[in-house]
Amino acid sequence: MSAQHAPRVLIIDDEPDVSVYLTTILSQHGYEVETASSSEAAWACLSQSTPQLVCLDIMMPRESGFSLYTRMKADARLRSIPVLIISGVAQAKDFDFREYVSDKAIPPPAGYFEKPIDVALFIETITSLAAELSARTGDVHA
Amino acid sequence: MPDRTRPWTVTWTQHELLEQMPFNVAVIDRDYNVVEANSAFEESFGSWKGHKCFEVYKGLRKPCPNCEIMATFTDGVVRVTDEVGTDQHGHTAHYVVHSSPLHTKPGGSVDYVLEMSRNVVDTDRWQREYQILFDRVPCYIAIIDRDFRIIRSNAAFRDQFGDDAGRHCYEVYKKRKRKCPHCPAAKSFKDGATHKSNQVGINKSGERTHYVVTTAPLTRRGQRPEHIIEISTDVTELKKLEDEKIEAERLAAVGQTVAGLAHSVKNILMGLEGGKYIVGLGLQKEDKAMISQGWDILERNFDKTTSLVKDFLSFAKGRLPRVRMVDPNELVTEIVDLYREVARRSHIDLQAEITPGMKPAPLDPNGLHTCLTNLVSNSLDACQMSEQRNCRVVVRCKSEKGNVIFEVQDNGLGMDYELKSKIFTTFFTTKGGEGTGLGLLTTRKIGQGHGGKITIRTKKGEGSRFRITLPRKRLMALLTMAKEAA
Numbered sequence: 118m119s120a121q122h123a124p125r126v127l128i129i130d131d132e133p134d135v136s137v138y139l140t141t142i143l144s145q146h147g148y149e150v151e152t153a154s155s156s157e158a159a160w161a162c163l164s165q166s167t168p169q170l171v172c173l174d175i176m177m178p179r180e181s182g183f184s185l186y187t188r189m190k191a192d193a194r195l196r197s198i199p200v201l202i203i204s205g206v207a208q209a210k211d212f213d214f215r216e217y218v219s220d221k222a223i224p225p226p227a228g229y230f231e232k233p234i235d236v237a238l239f240i241e242t243i244t245s246l247a248a249e250l251s252a253r254t255g256d257v258h259a
Numbered sequence: 260m261p262d263r264t265r266p267w268t269v270t271w272t273q274h275e276l277l278e279q280m281p282f283n284v285a286v287i288d289r290d291y292n293v294v295e296a297n298s299a300f301e302e303s304f305g306s307w308k309g310h311k312c313f314e315v316y317k318g319l320r321k322p323c324p325n326c327e328i329m330a331t332f333t334d335g336v337v338r339v340t341d342e343v344g345t346d347q348h349g350h351t352a353h354y355v356v357h358s359s360p361l362h363t364k365p366g367g368s369v370d371y372v373l374e375m376s377r378n379v380v381d382t383d384r385w386q387r388e389y390q391i392l393f394d395r396v397p398c399y400i401a402i403i404d405r406d407f408r409i410i411r412s413n414a415a416f417r418d419q420f421g422d423d424a425g426r427h428c429y430e431v432y433k434k435r436k437r438k439c440p441h442c443p444a445a446k447s448f449k450d451g452a453t454h455k456s457n458q459v460g461i462n463k464s465g466e467r468t469h470y471v472v473t474t475a476p477l478t479r480r481g482q483r484p485e486h487i488i489e490i491s492t493d494v495t496e497l498k499k500l501e502d503e504k505i506e507a508e509r510l511a512a513v514g515q516t517v518a519g520l521a522h523s524v525k526n527i528l529m530g531l532e533g534g535k536y537i538v539g540l541g542l543q544k545e546d547k548a549m550i551s552q553g554w555d556i557l558e559r560n561f562d563k564t565t566s567l568v569k570d571f572l573s574f575a576k577g578r579l580p581r582v583r584m585v586d587p588n589e590l591v592t593e594i595v596d597l598y599r600e601v602a603r604r605s606h607i608d609l610q611a612e613i614t615p616g617m618k619p620a621p622l623d624p625n626g627l628h629t630c631l632t633n634l635v636s637n638s639l640d641a642c643q644m645s646e647q648r649n650c651r652v653v654v655r656c657k658s659e660k661g662n663v664i665f666e667v668q669d670n671g672l673g674m675d676y677e678l679k680s681k682i683f684t685t686f687f688t689t690k691g692g693e694g695t696g697l698g699l700l701t702t703r704k705i706g707q708g709h710g711g712k713i714t715i716r717t718k719k720g721e722g723s724r725f726r727i728t729l730p731r732k733r734l735m736a737l738l739t740m741a742k743e744a745a
Contacts, residue, residue, distance in 0.1 A: 234529070
């Protein structure tokens with residue numbers, strides 16, 4: 118994977134240790150990573166640049182991850198960015214997006230990972246999403 | 260040979276005297292004739308002139324059997340009898356008759372009988388109504404004397420607490436052998452005022468009975484009470500419902516807490532996994548900086564585990580506050596002394612504002628210590644996170660409108676509406692990995708356990724003031740409960 122083509126991932130989590138962990142994993146696999154410690158900080162990042170993927174925590178002070186997700190999906194520029202929710206709110210097998218966001222106009226996320234994550238599955242999912250994106254845009258990332 | 264009866268004559272003075280008497284007066288001769296009567300009598304029984312007493316009183320055609328008047332004619336003895344007759348409207352009349360012999364000659368035979376009667380229909384009805392009310396009113400009533408013996412009680416009381424004849428109230432209400440501490444009746448005997456308190460008794464089946472008792476002196480104002488009336492409302496069912504509601508809320512809170520706890524544990528596990536991953540990667544790459552970074556993460560998350568367990572145990576303590584008389588000023592001074600060094604290192608001015616001469620209050624010193632520790636710790640954090648240069652935290656206590664008040668005020672970060680609405684949510688924290696989100700919740704729980712509340716005044720960028728308001732009355736009730744439990 119060449120540096121200039123590396124897909125950029127935005128990690129949004131108020132736990133600095135989680136951000137460092139995910140950054141390390143993704144960097145090891147050739148992704149370019151940006152972090153934000155709150156929904157407000159993430160919105161500021163998103164208004165300046167458009168990442169190819171977003172990893173989003175849910176339980177954050179002030180504005181929750183679901184609120185930010187809803188705002189992203191309502192924004193024409195950000196709507197198509199795949200979002201992986203990484204949280205401890207529910208077990209992966211029980212996670213039902215509609216329990217948290219009932220508005221059917223808001224599509225479910227690209228994936229849900231329960232903390233602590235299964236690293237191999239996480240990388241596999243990210244790789245697969247990146248491949249889908251590159252196929253869609255005709256760009257070559259991997 | 261009996262004396263010849265003198266004809267009945269009445270002077271103007273005697274007539275006026277009869278008229279002024281506040282009851283019915285009639286004079287009867289030996290032939291049952293009503294020879295004189297006052298207006299009150301006429302108003303009660305109608306026309307009397309030319310009529311026999313049995314006709315006027317009872318509408319009979321012949322003398323009453325066992326005629327009391329004739330008995331007085333015979334033996335000259337004054338008699339008081341209860342009679343049932345008919346008034347001039349045909350209604351049954353209950354009256355008390357006082358029959359006195361009249362002699363026209365001193366030492367002679369009885370010539371006439373003076374009958375003074377009073378209608379007791381109303382009095383009798385009131386007595387019956389009062390008795391029904393006394394027995395059927397939906398509360399327990401007992402009247403006690405200065406020896407705390409029950410001299411009267413209503414049926415509801417006896418149904419609930421059993422036989423009370425001549426027994427001490429504390430034996431009957433609570434099956435105790437000695438007077439109850441903080442007895443409201445004793446207070447009423449002492450100050451002649453009405454007192455009210457919550458009590459727990461034992462009914463005749465040995466079950467606990469919760470009741471609210473009001474004690475009042477049975478005396479005119481200013482006189483020393485000889486008897487106290489105790490009126491109690493049974494709140495056992497209400498208490499049961501309240502306990503069930505509290506239990507339901509507790510279970511709901513347990514569910515919420517367990518979910519929150521699981522979430523916090525997952526975050527810590529994620530941190531531990533992260534630390535392990537980075538240390539592993541560092542070892543693999545022989546990258547000391549990376550190993551060190553991973554190790555730091557591991558350490559932090561082990562510390563978080565300790566904090567979480569400690570805070571959770573503190574939150575999970577379900578006991579009643581262990582109250583004893585405590586000087587609020589001493590508590591405040593103790594907390595400020597505890598944090599003085601921490602504040603100094605962070606260049607925060609930490610001050611105690613006490614109220615000299617403030618009365619001690621029944622408080623759980625350990626619980627209040629936890630509350631104030633949490634609040635001061637939060638305020639210091641809010642100051643450290645703010646851009647304010649001259650940060651100040653004040654811890655104060657004061658008395659206001661029968662309340663004991665503790666306040667922790669800072670000029671730190673402050674909160675907006677959304678944040679303020681979330682701070683009492685389980686496991687909510689603004690401190691990222693540093694907080695467990697249980698501090699304020701524990702503080703609120705302890706405050707509520709003392710019968711009080713916690714209020715916040717805050718403005719983003721200007722600081723916050725947390726106030727714990729504890730009503731002295733409720734604190735006293737806690738002290739009473741604690742003493743009774745002991």
